[in-house]
Amino acid sequence: MNDLTPDRDDRTANLKGIGSARRRVEDARFTQGKGNYVDDIKLPGMLFGDFVRSPYAHARVVSVDTSAAMALDGVVAVLTAKDLEPLGLHWMPTLAGDKQMVLADGKVLFQGQEVAYVVARDRYVAADAVELVEVEYEELPVITDPFEALNSDTVLREDLQPGADGAHGPRRHANHIFLWEEGDKTATEEVIGSADVVVEEMIYYHRTHPCPLETCGCVASMDKVNGKLTVYGTFQAPHVVRTVASLLSGIDEHNIRVVSPDIGGGFGNKVGVYPGYVCSIVASIVTGLPVKWVEDRMENLMATAFARDYWMKGRISATKEGKITALEAHVTADHGAFDACADPTKFPAGFFHICTGSYDIPVAYVGVDGVYTNKAPGGVAYRCSFRVTEAAYFIERMIEILAIELGMDAAELRRINFIRADQFPYHSALGWEYDSGDYQTAWDKALKAVDYDGLRTEQAARVEAFRRGETRRLIGIGLTHFTEIVGAGPVKNCDILGMGMFDSCEIRIHPTGSAIARLGTISQGQGHATTFAQILASEIGIPADKITVEEGDTDTAPYGLGTYGSRSTPVAGAATALAGRKIRAKAQMIAAYLLEVHDDDVEFDIDRFVVKGAPERFKTMADIAYAAYNQAIPGVEPGLEAVSYYDPPNMTYPFGAYICVMEIDVDTGEAEIRQFYALDDCGTRINPMVIEGQVHGGLTEALAIAMGQEIAYDDMGNVKTGTLMDFFIPTTWETPHYTTDHTETPSPHHPIGAKGVGESPNVGGVPAFSNAVHDALRPFGLRQSHMPHDHWRIWKAAHDLGLHG
Amino acid sequence: MDLADEINIQAPKDRVYAALNDPDILRQSIPGCEELVKHSDTEMEARVLLKIGPVKARFTGTVTLDTSGAPDAFSLKGQGNGGTAGHAKGGADVTLTEQDGVTILRYEAHADIGGKLAQLGSRLVQSTAKKLASKFFANFQEAVAPAEV
Numbered sequence: 001m002n003d004l005t006p007d008r009d010d011r012t013a014n015l016k017g018i019g020s021a022r023r024r025v026e027d028a029r030f031t032q033g034k035g036n037y038v039d040d041i042k043l044p045g046m047l048f049g050d051f052v053r054s055p056y057a058h059a060r061v062v063s064v065d066t067s068a069a070m071a072l073d074g075v076v077a078v079l080t081a082k083d084l085e086p087l088g089l090h091w092m093p094t095l096a097g098d099k100q101m102v103l104a105d106g107k108v109l110f111q112g113q114e115v116a117y118v119v120a121r122d123r124y125v126a127a128d129a130v131e132l133v134e135v136e137y138e139e140l141p142v143i144t145d146p147f148e149a150l151n152s153d154t155v156l157r158e159d160l161q162p163g164a165d166g167a168h169g170p171r172r173h174a175n176h177i178f179l180w181e182e183g184d185k186t187a188t189e190e191v192i193g194s195a196d197v198v199v200e201e202m203i204y205y206h207r208t209h210p211c212p213l214e215t216c217g218c219v220a221s222m223d224k225v226n227g228k229l230t231v232y233g234t235f236q237a238p239h240v241v242r243t244v245a246s247l248l249s250g251i252d253e254h255n256i257r258v259v260s261p262d263i264g265g266g267f268g269n270k271v272g273v274y275p276g277y278v279c280s281i282v283a284s285i286v287t288g289l290p291v292k293w294v295e296d297r298m299e300n301l302m303a304t305a306f307a308r309d310y311w312m313k314g315r316i317s318a319t320k321e322g323k324i325t326a327l328e329a330h331v332t333a334d335h336g337a338f339d340a341c342a343d344p345t346k347f348p349a350g351f352f353h354i355c356t357g358s359y360d361i362p363v364a365y366v367g368v369d370g371v372y373t374n375k376a377p378g379g380v381a382y383r384c385s386f387r388v389t390e391a392a393y394f395i396e397r398m399i400e401i402l403a404i405e406l407g408m409d410a411a412e413l414r415r416i417n418f419i420r421a422d423q424f425p426y427h428s429a430l431g432w433e434y435d436s437g438d439y440q441t442a443w444d445k446a447l448k449a450v451d452y453d454g455l456r457t458e459q460a461a462r463v464e465a466f467r468r469g470e471t472r473r474l475i476g477i478g479l480t481h482f483t484e485i486v487g488a489g490p491v492k493n494c495d496i497l498g499m500g501m502f503d504s505c506e507i508r509i510h511p512t513g514s515a516i517a518r519l520g521t522i523s524q525g526q527g528h529a530t531t532f533a534q535i536l537a538s539e540i541g542i543p544a545d546k547i548t549v550e551e552g553d554t555d556t557a558p559y560g561l562g563t564y565g566s567r568s569t570p571v572a573g574a575a576t577a578l579a580g581r582k583i584r585a586k587a588q589m590i591a592a593y594l595l596e597v598h599d600d601d602v603e604f605d606i607d608r609f610v611v612k613g614a615p616e617r618f619k620t621m622a623d624i625a626y627a628a629y630n631q632a633i634p635g636v637e638p639g640l641e642a643v644s645y646y647d648p649p650n651m652t653y654p655f656g657a658y659i660c661v662m663e664i665d666v667d668t669g670e671a672e673i674r675q676f677y678a679l680d681d682c683g684t685r686i687n688p689m690v691i692e693g694q695v696h697g698g699l700t701e702a703l704a705i706a707m708g709q710e711i712a713y714d715d716m717g718n719v720k721t722g723t724l725m726d727f728f729i730p731t732t733w734e735t736p737h738y739t740t741d742h743t744e745t746p747s748p749h750h751p752i753g754a755k756g757v758g759e760s761p762n763v764g765g766v767p768a769f770s771n772a773v774h775d776a777l778r779p780f781g782l783r784q785s786h787m788p789h790d791h792w793r794i795w796k797a798a799h800d801l802g803l804h805g
Numbered sequence: 806m807d808l809a810d811e812i813n814i815q816a817p818k819d820r821v822y823a824a825l826n827d828p829d830i831l832r833q834s835i836p837g838c839e840e841l842v843k844h845s846d847t848e849m850e851a852r853v854l855l856k857i858g859p860v861k862a863r864f865t866g867t868v869t870l871d872t873s874g875a876p877d878a879f880s881l882k883g884q885g886n887g888g889t890a891g892h893a894k895g896g897a898d899v900t901l902t903e904q905d906g907v908t909i910l911r912y913e914a915h916a917d918i919g920g921k922l923a924q925l926g927s928r929l930v931q932s933t934a935k936k937l938a939s940k941f942f943a944n945f946q947e948a949v950a951p952a953e954v
Contacts, residue, residue: 055891055920111920131889298924718923725928 017538057717097167109337177370195317214264217294237562307382350386478772487570513622520560539580669795702765862890891920
């Protein structure tokens with residue numbers, strides 16, 4: 001050893017393992033425009049598909065005349081429900097246990113519904129042919145309001161047997177899908193009935209849309225010679241797609257290969273199975289040629305998977321001192337025309353019952369009614385775990401309203417109701433076991449960082465100045481302390497259509513000491529190739545730069561349930577660590593043999609095994625890898641590979657404290673975000689830079705949702721926000737500066753203590769922005785004003801409070 | 806969408822009313838009208854090429870007239886379909902009053918639009934409808950009472 005021998009710190013840094021702000025390896029191709037997305041895939045002889053979509057929200061389809069379209073030069077086929085019916089594919093099962101029309105079968109139920117599928121030799125010819133398909137409709141009454149739907153004689157789903165149970169139990173009305181309940185209803189009502197203080201409020205979380213930069217699409221290619229179907233697609237769960245495709249088509253699963261190439265953002269939009277996939281596969285099987293389908297922006301916003309649309313009626317009770325005694329929520333969930341929510345099968349309202357949030361609430365009840373309307377199907381988890389952002393928004397609004405009723409500071413009300421650090425693992429009234437947390441520490445740190453008391457003083461002074469007529473701008477301080485539940489999940493209660501929600505990692509170490517790891521998940525921008533290599537680097541002592549991470553090809557990757565609901569790190573990340581530990585266990589035996597000592601006499605040290613007490617005697621992982629392949633070691637089979645399938649014992653519970661300081665102009669309704677402080681506790685931090693990027697992105701989506709983004713319908717069921725002219729996507733102009741911070745409370749059950757962070761900023765951000773708007777107008781009597789808080793709605797709220805004189 | 810206006814037409818009431826029922830004059834007056842067939846005194850069918858914002862499409866539609874108050878008043882109901890571009894239905898109440906040889910035409914119209922037209926064109930529909938209406942009446946004036954040359 002000499003001065004140039006790397007010390008332990010150097011060796012650790014060289015690995016770029018857990019905790020390193022390693023640059024994203026994906027960005028070399030993404031920033032140079034060299035990504036390979038579905039639309040970049042071009043196969044010889046490829047045909048193009050395009051949909052004829054319904055302009056009506058509810059109508060009978062009297063006739064579909066395809067003759068003029070078929071006569072157009074270059075058109076190969078026009079599929080209608082009649083063509084799919086003999087194959088049994090004119091309807092398909094949804095992830096929620098319902099069924100959905102692939103192509104309109106007798107009627108249409110939402111604007112933009114797929115009516116016919118044109119296949120042509122050229123993308124432009126396909127678009128022209130769509131215009132030539134003549135469809136005769138007979139209009140039916142349109143229902144876009146879920147409350148009206150439950151009181152209407154108009155039956156939307158005539159295919160369902162009246163009075164028969166749905167996938168989630170009894171249906172009490174033709175337009176009712178399910179009632180899902182959790183908690184103790186009687187006890188909750190009793191406590192609320194005799195409480196000192198009760199507030200009741202309807203909190204609406206409006207319909208919005210994930211709107212990823214890349215829309216949904218696929219290329220289906222049936223090889224009639226070898227009988228193998230390959231489907232390239234924007235799939236967040238490629239293995240699930242393969243299994244579903246096999247079950248639907250009857251093609252053996254080994255003859256189906258599903259590939260998710262680079263994906264330009266998913267945010268839940270790309271979890272579901274859409275008619276475009278089914279029609280493209282059928283068209284490829286029929287023609288024997290590859291068929292590409294990529295939806296345009298309007299189709300994406302209009303027809304594939306919306307998010308939210310929850311009407312949450314809440315009651316919360318407390319003692320005079322502000323100790324919360326009970327919480328109740330009745331949700332009317334607008335699921336659109338088909339129940340195609342992507343939730344674990346046993347949870348038709350997702351994990352909404354995390355709605356007791358960060359607070360120790362002794363008793364609670366939740367009831368969720370799913371309802372059919374003439375809107376697009378979906379109900380996906382838009383950058384959140386299943387319905388968790390709805391739950392967080394609900395409780396964080398209820399807390400604010402309770403604070404008003406009590407005349408208490410909302411920060412203090414939160415503080416006295418937090419689940420204390422010594423209460424973990426904490427069993428919530430609605431059945432969850434929170435794994436770990438230290439809310440008080442995070443909260444104190446956040447309040448101190450923004451000088452909370454100073455802000456309140458400034459706010460009060462501004463209100464006085466406003467009343468004296470010296471200013472027209474008010475200050476709002478938006479507080480949020482959220483608790484998420486992510487990482488679905490334990491197979492015992494989390495499955496999708498019977499497929500258990502485990503995940504997997506398979507590692508192959510190469511003889512020269514580099515490696516490839518394949519996972520059952522798929523990155524859509526999260527940076528898996530960067531961060532999973534870091535987990536492995538720390539576990540097996542091979543530098544992250546020498547580890548390739550590959551996902552998305554079902555022929556090579558181990559089976560997994562995919563990426564959504566912040567499950568990649570909690571589930572596949574755990575599988576990665578455990579597969580790494582299997583590698584390490586075998587490496588230990590090899591090292592002991594090479595060092596001529598007993599297995600127990602060597603120990604792992606960063607990037608090598610050393611003889612205990614004699615660290616100068618060691619074998620690096622590169623030495624061990626080479627020996628694993630090239631040296632005959634008695635009792636040890638050659639090679640160095642491992643696979644791990646991980647079924648988590650529990651979900652993880654990331655949390656955070658967000659504070660938004662906003663100024664609103666009472667006369668124009670404009671909102672300026674002056675400061676945004678985001679403290680996240682996601683347990684062990686794998687890559688601080690990637691975390692910060694995730695938080696920035698998630699907060700910006702939260703800003704969009706809270707301040708303007710929505711899928712709005714008019715009375716006729718027209719989508720009024722079907723283009724980016726009307727659907728708000730923030731640019732750098734609207735996006736404020738964010739300050740990020742953290743505490744670190746590891747998950748006790750996760751192999752490396754990580755909890756997942758990708759979705760926290762959306763879950764916590766929306767209530768922070770919304771609470772800031774409410775808080776600005778609170779001194780003038782505002783209790784609840786529904787999102788999105790665009791300029792008009794803020795102006796209207798101020799106007800209704802009489803602030804315009 | 807609601808639209809209302811008052812237009813002075815330099816012609817007597819009877820002539821204006823007759824012209825409003827004359828398929829040739831209507832065809833000349835309706836912007837983009839390619840075909841207009843009168844099936845009876847109260848039923849007409851038309852094909853019109855329309856451009857609203859980014860949506861350009863051929864609309865076919867039928868119009869039914871209620872002439873019980875003619876020539877002082879009449880109302881009409883209609884619906885049109887532009888295929889993938891969208892569809893519309895609506896109606897209008899029209900009154901005609903004569904003053905010093907000039908006819909004052911007042912109308913109140915209401916229309917519901919749907920499909921791509923409503924999605925893409927919603928911010929433009931009102932202004933485009935106004936523009937089309939004024940163009941119609943300019944053409945109509947020209948057809949009913951050509952300016953002296």
